[in-house]
Amino acid sequence: MANLSEDNGEETPLQVRLNGVATFIGMVGLSVAGVVLGVLAIRYFTGHTKNPDGTVQFRAGTTGLKQGFMGAIRILTIAVTIVVVAVPEGLPLAVTLTLAYSMRKMMRDKALVRRLSSCETMGSATTICSDKTGTLTLNKMTVVEAHFIGTRLDPCDDVRAISSSSAALLIEGIAQNTTGTVFLPEDGGAADVTGSPTEKAILSWGLKIGMDFNDVRSKSSVLHVFPFNSEKKRGGVAVQSDTGVHIHWKGAAELVLSSCKSWLSLDGSVQPMDAQKRNVYKKSIEDMAKSSLRCVAFAYCQCDIEKIPKEDIADWKLPEEDLTLLGIVGIKDPCRPGVRNAVQLCKNAGVKVRMVTGDNIETAKAIALECGILDANGVISEPFVIEGKAFREMSEIARGEIADKITVMGRSSPNDKLLLVQALKRKGHVVAVTGDGTNDAPALHEADIGLAMGMSGTEVAKESSDIIILDDDFTSVVKVVRWGRSVYANIQKFIQFQLTVNVAALVINVIAAVSSGDVPLNAVELLWVNLIMDTLGALALATEPPTDNLMKRQPVGRRSHL
Ligand SMILES: Nc1ncnc2c1ncn2[C@@H]1O[C@H](COP(=O)(O)OP(=O)(O)OP(=O)(O)O)[C@@H](O)[C@H]1O
Ligand SMILES: [Ca+2]
Structure with a gap:
């Protein structure tokens, strides 16, 4: 967890891009407004701005202070309006709208x-x-292969070849070393198996090879559990029964195999694991894996009662080396x-x-x-x-x-x-x-x-x-x-639309200001255009559904521009 980068309110790629766009537009708006302000002010104060009746608005020395001041304010208002027009206020609205709209639609796509x-x-x-x-x-798993002593059980639930004592050990491991449960309905219906898919597959297989879940669990008592985790990829349990204390392990086949020093033969005797035997097992794991099966191995070891800590059993680290391999199962999980x-x-x-x-x-x-x-x-x-x-x-x-x-x-x-x-x-x-x-x-x-x-x-x-x-x-x-791409495309379209309108408005205003000293649309008119264009444009463009073409383009990634 220490490696996780802190959640520092990192901005999404879109936010970064929008910030860029907003800054750019802001700069352009400000400079255009500055130019217009300058031009209008120069024209006004040099007496080039005329009233509709042809009289000059400002004459140095004659025009009163108050009148001059009012003229300056009017020019300033125009400049400010240009900034307002240039800034796409509708953008956040469009972004939120399109996000919210697609979010609702995505619910339908699960x-x-x-x-x-x-x-x-x-x-x-x-x-x-x-x-x-x-x-x-x-995630629907079933055991389809089982290997014991390097031989494959065929079919996988036929355990007649295995001695009853070996089978009993295996079944003890299956029934006790699990986080799943088996519920047998009283009227004798099909057994109800619960747990993670892997556990369910193994328990169902256990039932097929003759496991009586409740009976096996009542015969021995669990002393300590090491739950399965993805780091170690194995789970273990210590159980005590009349025959002593057994540590059962179950987990990723090749990892469990590597901690096995012996194997349990068909007749129930423990044989040392020599290189040849190990290779036989390795080969069967590889073969199963190559046919896309998930391999889980079962192993156990005896434990002396004296070695079990009397106090602090909760901290007991179960012995996990020198194990005896019981067998390996291959679990199918179809694509x-x-x-x-x-x-x-x-x-x-x-x-x-x-x-x-x-x-x-x-x-x-x-x-x-x-x-x-x-x-x-x-x-x-x-x-x-x-x-x-x-x-x-x-x-x-x-x-x-x-x-x-x-x-x-x-x-x-x-x-x-x-x-x-x-x-x-x-x-x-x-x-x-x-x-x-x-x-x-x-x-x-x-x-x-x-x-x-x-x-x-x-x-x-x-x-x-x-x-x-x-x-x-x-x-x-x-x-x-x-959907994500459609959101991106919609925002792009909206910005395009906004820019067209804004650039047009800006250009007209600048040209008019330079040539005639006045602007064709006054502040209120400009704001109206802005309001209607922004909101209605946002509404229309935000609700565009995705098209198939979107999935034929290359992704935009983190760096490309809007
Ligand atoms: N309940 C279990 N008991 C013992 N071993 C298990 C159990 N579940 C999974 N395994 C073993 O651990 C391995 C995978 O463990 P892990 O939990 O890391 O992956 P996963 O999350 O199931 O797979 P994926 O990452 O593809 O979703 C499996 O290959 C299997 O051999
Ligand atoms: Ca997973």
């Missing part, structure tokens, strides 16, 4: 805008860093239909989509290929595809150099997402980030536009976001880009 100006910022986005689970995929098209739309619009996920790099690659983020014919190697760890360990300069190229980042920790966003911003990108988990909050906060998922998103993620995507779909993210 995007809830929390910060008004973010609509427009999204229009200038040059890159979208999306997480995978739930945004690009459906959302329509994501491929949405990604293509972004590509056409010059917005680069990047995937930053906590999942295995191979899984990430497979999904990225499936939804078109990676091109099958393109280069699929570092630095385009990178692991969070490799990125994290680089120097800040090196990170900045490769940030632009990174298309897929796998096994990223929450902080890696943040580092990537910061690096991209430094490169001048306008960065949009999508995320659902608490782990995404820092990146959501840091991004120019944070998009949180409405259904699967946690409160923390939503709190840190600017826009909430109500249906969690990447397609809606692209619609937000479309």
Whole structure:
């Protein structure tokens, strides 16, 4: 959290541009007013300004002080009016109107805008860093493969080959080491499984291999829990039963595998993990990941009762090395239909989509290929595809150099997402980030536009976001880009319109002032023109709906001018 840049009321790209425009117009208005003031004053005081009846207005020596003063005031009024006409007072009105209008319309496209100006910022986005689970995929997970002792269970819920003692250990791990629950209706209907999608998939699989959730949970008692977190990518629990104390771990397969020193064989005996066996497991993880499965491994170890702290059990650090591998499951999470098209739309619009996920790099690659983020014919190697760890360990300069190229980042920790966003911003990108988990909050906060998922998103993620995507779909993210661009285009049109009117009014006034010493439209008339043009113009131009053409242009980014 210390790395987060402070919220210092940073201005959006639009605000910066509008400030520029306003200053420019103000300067032009002021100088024109100055010129007119000068010309009129010189003409007046040198006796070149005449009344309609042909008499000279000001004659040095003859004209009274009061009359001269009134003449000067009249000239000043004209100059001030010119400034008023030049300044586009309607601009804030137009901006707010168009933002508010599109915000209402965006609700229909399943995007809830929390910060008004973010609509427009999204229009200038040059890159979208999306997480995978739930945004690009459906977040509907099922276990489709299971590997034990390097052999694949076929079908994945057929555990007849496994001895009952091994199966019992696995089932204990599934039932106790979970944040989900299983509710069995009394009338014997289908079991109701709750929890995060990953947990649900694993529990449902557990039921299929014969787990009796309540029975298993009543047989042992939980001593201590280490909840799953995205940093460590594993969760553990210590349970005590008649057979002693077991520490169960469940988490990212290759990480859990690397802390295993042995494996549980089919007959229930513990065998040391030699290099060959390790490679067999590694190979099966790789194969599953390559077919876009999320891999979760189960491991456990025995713990001596004496080693358990009597007091301060809350601070107990569960032993996490020297584990015995129980098995690995592969969980399928299909791509959302329509994501491929949405990604293509972004590509056409010059917005680069990047995937930053906590999942295995191979899984990430497979999904990225499936939804078109990676091109099958393109280069699929570092630095385009990178692991969070490799990125994290680089120097800040090196990170900045490769940030632009990174298309897929796998096994990223929450902080890696943040580092990537910061690096991209430094490169001048306008960065949009999508995320659902608490782990995404820092990146959501840091991004120019944070998009949180409405259904699967946690409160923390939503709190840190600017826009909430109500249906969690990447397609809606692209619609937000479309609306953002329309806001930008509408503001552009309004400024164009204003400038035409203002420049015309200014030019006429200057020419008239120089040639005749008077202006054709007096102060009140000018203000009327201003009032009607500004408000009605704003109303008309602010409510223009987006067109498809908007998505064929390149993004405007942070630096280009209005
Ligand atoms: N409940 C869980 N228990 C154990 N391991 C899990 C659990 N959920 C996820 N994992 C493991 O952690 C990895 C991903 O963790 P993480 O939470 O960082 O990513 P994510 O937020 O789910 O993915 P994404 O960033 O794409 O949305 C998975 O690959 C999986 O192996
Ligand atoms: Ca996530």
